[in-house]
Amino acid sequence: MASWQRTHTCGELTAQHEGQTVVLNGWIDNHRHHGGILFVDLRDRYGVTQVTVDSTRPGTEAGLFERVSRLGLEDVISVRGVVSRRVGDQINRQRATGEIEVMAQTATALNEAEPTPFAIVDAAEASEETRMQYRYLDLRRRPMQHALVRRAAFVQAVREYLAGKGFVDTETPILTKSTPEGARDYLVPSRVHPGEFYALPQSPQLFKQLMMVAGMDRYYQIARCFRDEDLRADRQPEFTQIDLEMSFVEEQDVMDMVEGMLVHAFREGFGIRVQTPFPRLDHAEAIARYGSDKPDLRFAMELQDLTELARRSAFQVFQRAVTEGGMVKGLVVGGAAERFSRKDIDELTAFVGGYGAKGLAWAKVGADGLTGSIARFYEGAAGKELIAALAAKPGDLLLFVADKPAVVHKALGELRLKVGGILGLRTPGEFRLAWVTQFPLFEWNEARRRWDSAHHPFTAPVDWDITEFGVNTGQIRARAYDVVMNGWELGSGSIRIHRADVQQRVFEFLGIAPEAQRQKFGFLLDAFRFGAPPHGGIALGVDRLVALCLGLDSIRDAIAFPKTASATCLMTGAPSPVAADQLAELRIAALPRETKA
RNA sequence: GGGGACGUAGCUCAAUUGGUUAGAGUACCGGACUGUCGAUCCGGUGGUUGCGGGUUCGAGUCCCGUCGUCCUCGCCA
Numbered sequence: 001m002a003s004w005q006r007t008h009t010c011g012e013l014t015a016q017h018e019g020q021t022v023v024l025n026g027w028i029d030n031h032r033h034h035g036g037i038l039f040v041d042l043r044d045r046y047g048v049t050q051v052t053v054d055s056t057r058p059g060t061e062a063g064l065f066e067r068v069s070r071l072g073l074e075d076v077i078s079v080r081g082v083v084s085r086r087v088g089d090q091i092n093r094q095r096a097t098g099e100i101e102v103m104a105q106t107a108t109a110l111n112e113a114e115p116t117p118f119a120i121v122d123a124a125e126a127s128e129e130t131r132m133q134y135r136y137l138d139l140r141r142r143p144m145q146h147a148l149v150r151r152a153a154f155v156q157a158v159r160e161y162l163a164g165k166g167f168v169d170t171e172t173p174i175l176t177k178s179t180p181e182g183a184r185d186y187l188v189p190s191r192v193h194p195g196e197f198y199a200l201p202q203s204p205q206l207f208k209q210l211m212m213v214a215g216m217d218r219y220y221q222i223a224r225c226f227r228d229e230d231l232r233a234d235r236q237p238e239f240t241q242i243d244l245e246m247s248f249v250e251e252q253d254v255m256d257m258v259e260g261m262l263v264h265a266f267r268e269g270f271g272i273r274v275q276t277p278f279p280r281l282d283h284a285e286a287i288a289r290y291g292s293d294k295p296d297l298r299f300a301m302e303l304q305d306l307t308e309l310a311r312r313s314a315f316q317v318f319q320r321a322v323t324e325g326g327m328v329k330g331l332v333v334g335g336a337a338e339r340f341s342r343k344d345i346d347e348l349t350a351f352v353g354g355y356g357a358k359g360l361a362w363a364k365v366g367a368d369g370l371t372g373s374i375a376r377f378y379e380g381a382a383g384k385e386l387i388a389a390l391a392a393k394p395g396d397l398l399l400f401v402a403d404k405p406a407v408v409h410k411a412l413g414e415l416r417l418k419v420g421g422i423l424g425l426r427t428p429g430e431f432r433l434a435w436v437t438q439f440p441l442f443e444w445n446e447a448r449r450r451w452d453s454a455h456h457p458f459t460a461p462v463d464w465d466i467t468e469f470g471v472n473t474g475q476i477r478a479r480a481y482d483v484v485m486n487g488w489e490l491g492s493g494s495i496r497i498h499r500a501d502v503q504q505r506v507f508e509f510l511g512i513a514p515e516a517q518r519q520k521f522g523f524l525l526d527a528f529r530f531g532a533p534p535h536g537g538i539a540l541g542v543d544r545l546v547a548l549c550l551g552l553d554s555i556r557d558a559i560a561f562p563k564t565a566s567a568t569c570l571m572t573g574a575p576s577p578v579a580a581d582q583l584a585e586l587r588i589a590a591l592p593r594e595t596k597a
Numbered sequence: 598g599g600g601g602a603c604g605u606a607g608c609u610c611a612a613u614u615g616g617u618u619a620g621a622g623u624a625c626c627g628g629a630c631u632g633u634c635g636a637u638c639c640g641g642u643g644g645u646u647g648c649g650g651g652u653u654c655g656a657g658u659c660c661c662g663u664c665g666u667c668c669u670c671g672c673c674a
Binding site for chain 2: 050094202568
């Protein structure tokens with residue numbers, strides 16, 4: 001062993017090691033210089049240990065004090081010394097190693113560091129832009145290392161659990177076939193086939209289904225997926241999914257498996273205990289009660305339906321909404337009448353306006369009736385009736401939206417989260433999981449004037465015997481289920497179609513002509529003709545799940561090397577132009593920017 | 598693709614209505630200091646105010662364009 005190599009980490013020495021000669025390796029986290037005595041906080045992944053250089057102490061190498069004095073922050077050094085117990089007020093109780101210090105005998109600079117662009121401290125000081133450019137320095141910070149370690153522990157626990165249940169971890173191609181449905185593909189040119197392209201997978205969906213046809217029965221993969229769409233705080237161009245698929249199963253089997261997996265992995269990864277079974281609500285119920293297909297169940301404040309009452313309201317806006325086929329729903333914000341000023345309510349009105357609501361009707365419940373924007377339409381008996389219908393109490397704030405159902409639910413669903421947040425009802429550290437089931441199979445795409453798959457075209461309808469999709473299309477339920485937590489979708493899955501005839505009918509209904517079906521999905525349709533078992537599965541987004549469980553603001557903090565909102569890497573500079581001969585070899589010419597489509 | 602916020606020293610920020618030589622903390626360099634742990638104290642270096650153009654006697658500040666980061670709507674089967 002080379003003499004500089006560590007005997008211990010910077011996080012493990014305690015009073016029990018007193019008197020031992022040790023070697024520590026690490027980065028200089030901080031130093032305090034006192035003329036004749038010098039303190040160096042030495043940091044590694046495991047912690048920080050104080051190294052003390054005392055020029056007068058016997059055993060201290062000649063010249064050591066002067067050499068260490070010249071070292072700076074983030075220099076990588078090796079120190080040999082004796083573990084010494086601290087006494088009295090020298091003990092640092094904030095730190096695991098605070099009972100001891102290492103009295104240096106000798107030290108070596110393994111690599112000196114230039115001043116870093118930003119300080120390596122727990123609370124990020126630098127802008128995210130600077131942090132991303134020097135990501136390796138950002139990742140030296142303790143909170144970042146903590147997130148990566150917890151993420152690894154979580155994923156390890158997932159693997160452990162699934163392997164224990166007989167799932168086979170199988171890699172699927174990264175270079176695959178482009179399918180124009182769904183998100184935009186990342187394309188990779190083929191040199192061997194000029195003018196032709198691979199696509200990076202948006203998910204391993206078809207491959208995992210084919211694994212079921214192959215008889216593998218239980219498949220999983222921690223899979224990287226790619227989607228060339230515009231980004232958000234919770235969205236990256238490449239992201240990681242826990243992807244799994246099972247044969248001979250119904251919804252219940254997949255849900256049971258996922259619940260077991262999450263209970264285990266939440267505990268192992270994050271120390272979070274969750275109860276099973278997760279509550280279940282069907283999609284229509286989730287929308288009706290929470291205005292969302294991914295409700296935050298940490299608090300109640302459910303949407304209340306006032307449509308019938310509104311039908312005979314003196315308030316024209318309510319009445320008209322109902323007679324025009326719309327609805328009126330409201331939120332009872334318990335005890336919040338005093339908490340929200342006129343100005344606050346104006347802000348909430350603007351907020352729901354962003355989701356298409358034309359206004360926000362409101363009232364405050366007093367001892368003798370209502371005050372507020374709709375109070376004059378609800379005097380006397382009408383007011384009492386309204387209060388009774390809502391089971392509202394004096395001191396409550398009432399908020400209403402009247403509009404088409406989609407607008408009412410979207411606006412009130414978002415308002416519920418907003419108000420819940422303001423009132424502190426979205427408790428950090430509380431984790432409420434649930435299943436949302438029975439999604440619609442198809443969704444009307446107004447822009448394209450056609451029906452699209454709500455989940456994806458491989459999702460099975462609840463009723464296998466459906467002969468005509470065109471009738472009551474919006475009412476057809478899918479055998480789909482989402483697992484949601486605290487207002488976020490963690491994962492989405494379904495029982496799949498495993499019959500070629502049903503799959504073809506779905507494709508056809510989605511406007512994919514038979515020739516196109518053959519060309520794009522022929523391999524899948526063929527596979528279904530050779531004995532495809534009933535099967536289903538799910539995919540869970542790892543990045544968002546980790547960020548949520550660790551209370552991170554952005555999924556970028558759950559990813560070692562994330563990309564910016566414009567899908568670039570500030571550290572490597574990707575994407576970047578390539579040499580002309582590289583393009584020539586691929587038979588590709590870049591169009592000038594101006595002629596870009 | 599649309600909307601919004603931001604861009605000043607290595608880093609984080611300040612700079613009055615458009616007005617003197619663009620400041621502070623920190624980092625860095627030099628000095629003092631033997632028990633600190635965000636050490637302290639004294640001194641110093643450090644600026645194309647993102648970039649380009651314009652208005653003005655005068656622009657960090659106003660206008661136009663552009664680049665970048667973040668948020669958001671569309672988009673994300």
